[in-house]
Amino acid sequence: MSTLFDHDKPIYLQIREKIEDQIVNDQLKEGEQAPSTNQLVSFYKINHATVSKGINQLVEEGILFKKRGIGMFVADGAKGVLVQNRKDAFVDDYIVGLVREAEKLGITEKEIVQLISKVKRSDSE
Amino acid sequence: MTLNVLVNNLSLTYGSYPALKDVSFMLNEPKIYGLLGRNGAGKTSLLSILASYQEQTSGAITIGGEIPFENAKIMQDVSFIFSKDYKDESDNVKEALKYVARYRSQFDLKYAEYLVGKFKLPLKKPIKEFSKGMQSALNVTIGLASRSPITIFDEAYLGMDAPTRDIFYRELLEDQSNHPRIIILSTHLVSEMDYLFDEVIILHKGSIVLQEDFESLITKGSSITGAAEVVDEFVLSMKQLNTQQLGNTKSVMVYGELNDRDRKVAQQKGLEVGPISLQDLFIHLTEGDD
Numbered sequence: 001m002s003t004l005f006d007h008d009k010p011i012y013l014q015i016r017e018k019i020e021d022q023i024v025n026d027q028l029k030e031g032e033q034a035p036s037t038n039q040l041v042s043f044y045k046i047n048h049a050t051v052s053k054g055i056n057q058l059v060e061e062g063i064l065f066k067k068r069g070i071g072m073f074v075a076d077g078a079k080g081v082l083v084q085n086r087k088d089a090f091v092d093d094y095i096v097g098l099v100r101e102a103e104k105l106g107i108t109e110k111e112i113v114q115l116i117s118k119v120k121r122s123d124s125e
Numbered sequence: 126m127t128l129n130v131l132v133n134n135l136s137l138t139y140g141s142y143p144a145l146k147d148v149s150f151m152l153n154e155p156k157i158y159g160l161l162g163r164n165g166a167g168k169t170s171l172l173s174i175l176a177s178y179q180e181q182t183s184g185a186i187t188i189g190g191e192i193p194f195e196n197a198k199i200m201q202d203v204s205f206i207f208s209k210d211y212k213d214e215s216d217n218v219k220e221a222l223k224y225v226a227r228y229r230s231q232f233d234l235k236y237a238e239y240l241v242g243k244f245k246l247p248l249k250k251p252i253k254e255f256s257k258g259m260q261s262a263l264n265v266t267i268g269l270a271s272r273s274p275i276t277i278f279d280e281a282y283l284g285m286d287a288p289t290r291d292i293f294y295r296e297l298l299e300d301q302s303n304h305p306r307i308i309i310l311s312t313h314l315v316s317e318m319d320y321l322f323d324e325v326i327i328l329h330k331g332s333i334v335l336q337e338d339f340e341s342l343i344t345k346g347s348s349i350t351g352a353a354e355v356v357d358e359f360v361l362s363m364k365q366l367n368t369q370q371l372g373n374t375k376s377v378m379v380y381g382e383l384n385d386r387d388r389k390v391a392q393q394k395g396l397e398v399g400p401i402s403l404q405d406l407f408i409h410l411t412e413g414d415d
Contacts, residue, residue, distance in 0.1 A: 010400070038302050042295045047320045049340035 004044060011046055015054035020082050023063070023074055030079060034064055034072040128189035128202060128274045129153035130175065130307065135184035137170050137331075144170040146331040147184070155305035157297075159322030159339075161315055161407050167331040168311040169207070172279050175309075176205030188275065201230065206268035207279040211260050214252040218263060221252060222270075229271040236300070237270035243292055257284030265293050269300050277309045294321055316404040325403065329411045339403070346406045347383055350376040351396035359396060366409035378409060 005014050019035075022028040035043070040051045055072065058064040063078045102112055130152040137145040145167045152158060162168045173179050174186060177193045177200050186193065193199040216224070218241055226232045241248065244262035246255075252263065261284050268276055282290050298321065301308060312318050325342055327334040335342070346366070349356055353375040366378040378401055383391075391398050 038298055041320060042298055045320045047339050047343075048298075048323060049338065050320075050343075053340070 005046070012050050012054035012057075015040065015044070015046065015051055016058055019054070019058060020063070023079050024082050024086070026079075028074050030074050030076050032074050033070075034074055036071050128199075128307070130275065131185075131187045132175075133185045135171075135174065135181050135186055137167075137174065137179075138182045143331055145174075145181070148328075148331070148333055149184075150326060150333060150336050152307050152309075155301075155307055156323035157301060157308045157310060157321055159315075159318065159325045160309055160311040160328060161313065161325060162311070162328035163313060163411050166328045166411070168328055169279055170331075171328065172205065172207075172277050172309065172311060175275070176200075176203050176277060178205065201228070202273055203275045203277070204229070204268050204271045204273035205277045205279065206264050206281045208257075208261060208281070208283040209264055211252045211255065217249050217251055218246050219248050221263065222267070225267050225271065229273065231272040233270050233272060237266055240266040240269060240296060243296065244289065258286055258289055261285050262289055262293070269296060272300075272304050272306065275307045275309075277311070279311045280313075281310075282312075282314070290317070294318065297321065315407045316402060319403040322403075327407060327410060334410055342406070343400065343403060345382050346378060346380050346401040348376055348378050348399045348401050349391065349396055350374065350399065351394070355394050355396060359391060359394065366406070378405060380406070380410075 005011055019028070023030075028034060037048065037051050037055055040046070040055075041048050044051070055064065059066060059072070061081075062075055063081065064072050065075050066072055098112070102108075107115075132148055132150050135145055135148040136143065148167075148171060160168055160172070170179075174181050175188070175193070177195065180194050188199050188203065191199050193203065214221070222234060222237050222241075225237075226234055241263075244259070244266065246259055246262060246266070252260065255263065261282060265278070265281050268278055268281065282293060285293065297308070310318065310321060319339070322339045324336065324338055326336045337345075349360055351359075351374070353370065353373050356375040356377055360377045360379055363379040364381050366380050368378075369376045383398065388398060
């Protein structure tokens with residue numbers, strides 16, 4: 001198994017997230033051809049069945065669509081849907097953990113906001 | 126066209142040594158089958174019967190409904206690729222390919238030449254002067270380009286270096302998606318090749334341990350990690366393959382699908398449930414009592 005994957009999450013989810021990332025980052029644009037299952041299998045050295053499971057989820061959700069005999073393409077509006085999904089998950093995935101950890105360490109809300117500004121400043125420098 | 130392979134209670138004994146014991150299985154889809162077994166498990170014995178290189182002691186085998194042994198029609202459709210001895214082969218690659226093309230009706234010479242290029246095999250040098258890895262690359266070239274409905278690669282990678290094996294795996298997947306057929310890969314390089322298999326057959330001491338879809342097989346194994354007493358209690362009624370302990374942290378590999386309730390219970394008890402690799406499953410399903 002490839003070392004590009006971590007062990008505590010099903011690989012098919014990680015495969016779909018890698019493709020989602022490429023769409024969100026504009027590496028894969030709407031209407032463009034997505035990598036084929038075979039290309040993904042050879043590249044990541046992940047089993048066909050596992051790759052297909054991840055890809056099929058994206059097809060079912062309308063992020064990718066199949067053109068018979070040609071391959072897989074990024075659907076119109078795919079990026080918007082993915083960004084919205086991630087915004088919806090943002091609170092659960094990031095904020096909840098941040099708030100809990102801050103409570104444990106006794107960091108106040110005001111301090112959190114200050115820390116966020118500080119990180120943003122150093123990023124933009 | 127897919128020929129199906131039907132093996133029923135097949136046994137093979139060498140003198141009094143049982144190499145294969147009551148082996149039964151069916152291959153009926155154009156897929157890549159991984160045949161896994163430790164040294165001496167009987168992989169080559171089984172494959173050589175499939176390829177009509179020898180006859181079983183008892184039991185039955187049919188390919189496309191016919192008995193393959195000394196059956197020219199069936200033998201034509203089965204390619205058996207293994208680590209062949211080329212020490213007396215004065216032919217070069219060109220001549221060897223021409224020879225194969227004569228008796229393999231679906232042989233694709235253009236594709237063979239493409240593979241020869243990929244593997245960077247010299248065209249005019251006598252094959253007996255090739256390194257082991259180059260000879261294996263030639264075998265694989267012949268195996269892929271023959272496009273036989275049943276193609277068997279019996280540890281065909283022997284002597285190939287890692288980049289060459291990688292070319293083999295890549296071309297195998299590519300050609301299989303363009304020309305689906307029954308491909309059997311026998312190997313003990315499990316961790317390196319596991320992503321190639323659609324279905325897995327594990328042979329141990331001459332018997333079939335399991336035959337299963339890669340995906341369902343892999344979801345059957347899990348590792349349960351956490352505080353030793355909690356782990357012990359959780360895995361009590363499960364089939365345990367292996368246990369590791371570091372201080373008070375214990376990790377147990379279990380075999381058997383966990384349902385949603387099991388997972389929830391594990392989570393509530395603070396246990397970590399992780400996937401395990403085919404290699405781990407293979408090691409622990411074929412170890413012990415020897």
